Amino acid sequence: MRAEEVVGLVIVGLVVFSIAASFVAPKLAPAELPEGLREIAESLGWAMENFTFTGAAGSRTVEIPVDQAANLILKVGAGEVSIESSGQGESVVVNVEGTGINIQGAVVNVGAGEVRVLLPEGFSFDSLTIDLGMGNLEGVIPLSGAGVATVDLGMGNADLALIPQGEDGTVSVSVQMGGIDVHGVQPVTQTENEFTGVLGSGEGFRLTINVGMGDVLVRVAKP
Amino acid sequence: MASQFRSSLYRVGSVLLHPRQAFEVMVHEDVSIGLPLLLAAAIFFAEGALIVSAILRAIPLPLGFLIALAGPLAGLGCAVAGVLWLGIEALLFHVNTVLLGGEGDITRMFSVVAYSVLPVSIPLGAFALAVLTGGLGALGWLALGGMLWIAALLWGIVLRVIGTSVNYNVDAGRAFLAAVLIPLADLLFVVFLGKYGLVLILAAYGLAYYFTRVQRSRQRETSLVVEEGGEHEG
Numbered sequence: 001m002r003a004e005e006v007v008g009l010v011i012v013g014l015v016v017f018s019i020a021a022s023f024v025a026p027k028l029a030p031a032e033l034p035e036g037l038r039e040i041a042e043s044l045g046w047a048m049e050n051f052t053f054t055g056a057a058g059s060r061t062v063e064i065p066v067d068q069a070a071n072l073i074l075k076v077g078a079g080e081v082s083i084e085s086s087g088q089g090e091s092v093v094v095n096v097e098g099t100g101i102n103i104q105g106a107v108v109n110v111g112a113g114e115v116r117v118l119l120p121e122g123f124s125f126d127s128l129t130i131d132l133g134m135g136n137l138e139g140v141i142p143l144s145g146a147g148v149a150t151v152d153l154g155m156g157n158a159d160l161a162l163i164p165q166g167e168d169g170t171v172s173v174s175v176q177m178g179g180i181d182v183h184g185v186q187p188v189t190q191t192e193n194e195f196t197g198v199l200g201s202g203e204g205f206r207l208t209i210n211v212g213m214g215d216v217l218v219r220v221a222k223p
Numbered sequence: 224m225a226s227q228f229r230s231s232l233y234r235v236g237s238v239l240l241h242p243r244q245a246f247e248v249m250v251h252e253d254v255s256i257g258l259p260l261l262l263a264a265a266i267f268f269a270e271g272a273l274i275v276s277a278i279l280r281a282i283p284l285p286l287g288f289l290i291a292l293a294g295p296l297a298g299l300g301c302a303v304a305g306v307l308w309l310g311i312e313a314l315l316f317h318v319n320t321v322l323l324g325g326e327g328d329i330t331r332m333f334s335v336v337a338y339s340v341l342p343v344s345i346p347l348g349a350f351a352l353a354v355l356t357g358g359l360g361a362l363g364w365l366a367l368g369g370m371l372w373i374a375a376l377l378w379g380i381v382l383r384v385i386g387t388s389v390n391y392n393v394d395a396g397r398a399f400l401a402a403v404l405i406p407l408a409d410l411l412f413v414v415f416l417g418k419y420g421l422v423l424i425l426a427a428y429g430l431a432y433y434f435t436r437v438q439r440s441r442q443r444e445t446s447l448v449v450e451e452g453g454e455h456e457g
Contacts, residue, residue, distance in 0.1 A: 004236030011235055011341055014348040015265045021351035022272030022294050026279035028357060 059097040068106040071127040078112045083139030086118035093118040124165050143205045151209040162220045169205030171197045177213045184220030231258050238338045242382050246389040259337035264302045271301025277354045312336045319401035322431045325391030335386030342378040346371035
C-alpha cells in the first residue's frame with residue numbers, strides 16, 4: 001500500500017470514527033446528574049414550569065397593605081426583582097411588567113418579567129419568600145427582630161442589603177457555583193460554597209439564600 | 224470497486240502529502256468534485272453531531288426518540304451549512320483571483336476548498352475520543368485536539384493557497400492575496416461595519432472588475448497594434 005493510500009485511509013477512518021462516536025456518546029451519559037448540576041437543573045425546571053404565558057400580561061401596579069405585605073411571597077420564573085425603600089406612602093407598592101402575572105393578596109406570581117417592590121418608610125418584613133428561577137435580585141430587605149427571609153435563586157446574581165431591626169440573627173448563604181461575599185456578620189462557617197454568619201447570639205432574624213449558579217453579595221447593616 | 228476505492232484514498236492522501244502535484248493532476252485530468260465534497264460534508268456532519276453528543280454525554284436525559292435524533296439532525300444542519308459555506312468561499316476566491324489576473328475553473332476551486340477541510344479530520348478524531356472518554360480524562364484529548372486544530376487550520380490555508388495558485392496559474396503571492404488576505408479583509412469589513420461594510424465591499428469589487436476590464440481591453444488593443452506593426456514591417 002502506498003503512503004498516500006495509507007494517509008487517505010487514516011483520514012477516512014477518522015471521519016467515520018468521529019461520526020460513530022457522535023452516535024455512541026449519548027448512550028454513555030451518567031445515570032444521574034452530578035450533585036452540583038442537579039440543583040441547577042431543578043431550579044431551571046422550576047423556572048420553566050413557571051415561565052407561563054397564561055395569566056395577565058403587560059404591566060400591573062398593586063398596593064398591598066403593610067400588615068399583609070409583612071408576609072410577602074414573590075415567585076418569578078425569569079426576570080429581574082428589585083426591592084427598594086421609597087420612603088413614601090403607607091402601603092407596599094408592587095410594580096410588575098411581564099407575562100403570567102397573578103397577584104393574590106401578598107402572593108405575587110410572575111411567569112417572566114420585571115418586579116419592583118417599593119417599601120414605605122419604617123416597614124419591615126416578618127416573613128419574605130423570594131423564588132426566582134433565572135435572573136438578578138437586588139435591593140434592601142428590612143427584617144423584623146424575629147423575621148425570616150428566604151431567597152431561592154436558580155441562576156443569577158443577588159445583591160442585597162439586609163436591614164435587621166433586631167441585634168441578633170443568622171445569615172446563611174449557599175451557592176453551588178459562584179461567589180459568596182457577606183459583610184457585617186461574624187462568620188461561623190465559611191467554605192467555597194457555603195457561608196453562615198451571626199449577629200449577636202445568632203437567635204432572632206434569619207436570612208437564608210440558596211443560589212444554584214451565580215454570585216451573592218450581602219451587606220448587613222447595623223441595627 | 225476495490226481499485227476505485229484505493230484510487231480515491233490515493234487522491235485524498237496525495238492532496239495532503241503532495242498538494243501541488245495533486246492539484247495539477249486535477250487540473251489536467253478533470254477529476255470529479257464528488258469525493259472531496261462528500262468528505263467535507265462528512266467532516267461538517269461529524270463536527271455538528273459531536274457538539275450535541277458532547278452535551279448529551281454530560282447531561283443524562285431520557286433517550287427518547289427526539290433526543291436520540293438531536294445529534295444527527297445537528298450534524299445534518301452543519302453539513303448543509305458547511306457545504307454552502309464552501310460554495311461561498313470558492314466563489315469569493317474565484318472572483319478575487321480572476322480580478323488579480325488569474326484564469327481558472329470555479330468548479331475545481333470548489334474541489335480545492337473542499338479538500339482544504341480534510342486536515343480538520345485529525346483534531347476531530349481527538350475531540351471524538353474526548354467525548355467518548357468523558358470526565359477528567361477528556362481534558363487531555365481536548366487539549367490535544369485544540370493544538371491539532373490550529374495546525375489543521377494552517378494546513379488548510381496552505382492547501383487553499385497552493386490550490387488557487389495551480390488552478391488559476393498565478394504565483395503564490397497572488398494566490399495568498401486572493402485566498403487569504405482579501406477574504407480576511409472582507410470579513411473584517413463586514414464584522415466591524417455591518418451592512419455598510421458589505422456595501423463597500425461590493426462597490427470595491429465592482430470598481431475592481433471595471434478597471435480590470437478596461438485594463439485588459441487596452442492590453443488587447445496594444446498587442447493588436449504591435450502585431451499589425453510587425454506584419455507591416457514584415
